[in-house]
């Protein structure tokens with residue numbers, strides 16, 4: 283159930299263990315937890331002493347480049363600053379009553395995607411679905427981040443900058459895992475440091491003018507605020523310390539605006555976390571539907587029964603009623619969680635005991651999400667794609683994802699993590715996945731392509747996001763006439 287990253291039998295390992303408390307946190311042996319009951323106990327209930335809500339030193343480039351001064355939500359230590367920026371996201375943008383504000387951006391992206399796929403099928407007989415889906419989702423997330431005034435070429439350039447950032451993350455490891463202070467490591471690895479600086483500079487050159495445009499723009503009252511708008515209005519505690527933040531000087535907490543450097547990092551996190559994971563999940567679902575035409579047809583029947591033939595799209599308001607579609611989404615998230623691992627780090631105040639052994643302060647605890655969701659003691663036929671298990675009529679699991687990730691007290695999967703640091707984008711992710719999958723199934727019959735384009739459900743993890751090793755390709759049969767032709 284709990285396994286250690288390597289054998290502790292050699293002398294070297296013994297010496298390393300003795301030295302462990304003196305090593306930098308990032309060098310210590312991590313501990314893996316791959317059973318749901320232990321994951322639930324630790325993540326949702328917290329450790330005996332503390333909340334067990336911190337992650338190991340961050341790989342976020344803005345945190346590394348600023349020597350830990352600038353943070354995004356993922357990299358921020360558990361404390362008042364993290365609480366303020368996370369609460370801003372969940373209350374201002376992702377509150378359930380506000381999720382539908384960006385329906386127009388989604389509709390436009392869907393129209394563009396459907397037109398693009400039709401054209402590819404007509405011209406080439408096969409569609410590069412992976413790339414097209416990724417572009418469509420990135421368009422929506424970019425609008426949610428900066429507003430709708432970003433022209434298409436700039437959206438493309440922003441997407442490229444985000445890709446460069448992902449490519450540079452292996453370089454970040456050099457600095458996170460170094461035994462030397464960053465100032466020394468950057469002298470040793472000057473080339474890598476300069477590369478990181480140039481990737482970051484490219485982001486600043488693009489994002490800061492967009493952030494300034496948000497500052498200057500006077501929004502009309504019916505225009506939904508974008509992520510940057512909410513951040514510009516936000517005040518965060520000056521000191522990231524629970525006591526200072528609650529008492530402050532003269533009885534009230536000292537607040538300040540978020541710095542430009544931090545704004546760039548927060549935008550980058552939003553664009554990356556909001557697009558890659560969702561696009562990957564849509565691909566996994568479509569790939570499974572190509573492999574199982576019977577399940578694809580059942581999803582289509584449910585949609586056709588709920589949406590009139592003349593309706594332009596499967597509207598967002600219909601999605602909740604599509605039980606079978608939702609079961610398909612849940613089953614794909616169980617089998618192919620698009621975030622590979624969840625991390626925590628044992629802090630001074632935590633008291634983490636596993637298998638009767640106290641885990642040392644500074645140790646990284648890793649929760650492998652796919653292994654957790656394929657536990658044979660918890661699931662029947664854990665490796666088989668069986669959406670029925672999530673249907674009430676299938677004698678199945680609850681449809682409530684929050685229950686699946688913790689609040690019901692029995693956790694069987696956690697594709698969005700669990701506890702205080704559970705993914706704040708869970709609601710919007712489910713909306714985006716459901717909306718795009720429903721409409722893609724309604725518009726086209728998806729069939730497997732041949733040769734090098736066949737579906738391969740082998741996973742491949744790129745910096746924590748688990749994608750299909752071979753990107754999704756397919757043949758599409760158009761089911762409805764082009765909107766232009768029907769008029």
Ligand code: HEM
Pocket residue numbers: 355356357368551552553555556557559560563619620621623624625696697698699700701702703704705706707708710711
């Ligand atoms: C299928 C889509 C998604 C999956 C599978 C996913 C998964 C995850 C997971 C596993 C975590 C770690 C949770 C933990 O440590 O317990 C996480 C954290 C996070 N996710 Fe997502 N995510 C998705 C979509 C999104 C979206 C759309 C956003 C929005 C921009 C987002 C933003 C974040 C942020 C900011 C965190 C850090 C939370 C914190 O540290 O408090 N994610 N996500």
